[in-house]
Amino acid sequence: MPANYLAQCGYHKIVxxxxxEGxxxxxxxxxxLRWVDDLANREGVPHAMSAQAWLDREDLATLxxxxxRIHW
Structure with a gap:
């Protein structure tokens, strides 16, 4: 996926x-979060993510x- 994305960027310099949204x-x-972390470790991208945490979850604090604990 990252290779496809970068190929589509053409001459634009992606920093x-x-x-x-995954x-x-x-x-x-x-x-x-684990999938994106693994992707970043293997491919070097993405550099950051917006994690999914629905505010009405009963386990929100634990989540x-x-x-x-996942360090970017």
Whole structure:
């Protein structure tokens, strides 16, 4: 995927990338975060992401603590 994206950018100089919407299953926000973290470790992109955390989740505090453990 990153190679396809960069190929589509043509002559534009892409300095950094940020993943905003991964369209992941809302019931598994940590799965999305792990997938993006693995992608970044393998491919070098994205450089940052906006993690999915629905504010009405009963486990929101726990989820935020788990997300904070992944270092970008």
């Amino acid at each position: 950094k990338t940020v993943l905003i 369209e992941w299953d809302p019931g598994d926000p940590m799965g999305e 935020c603590r788990l997300m904070a």
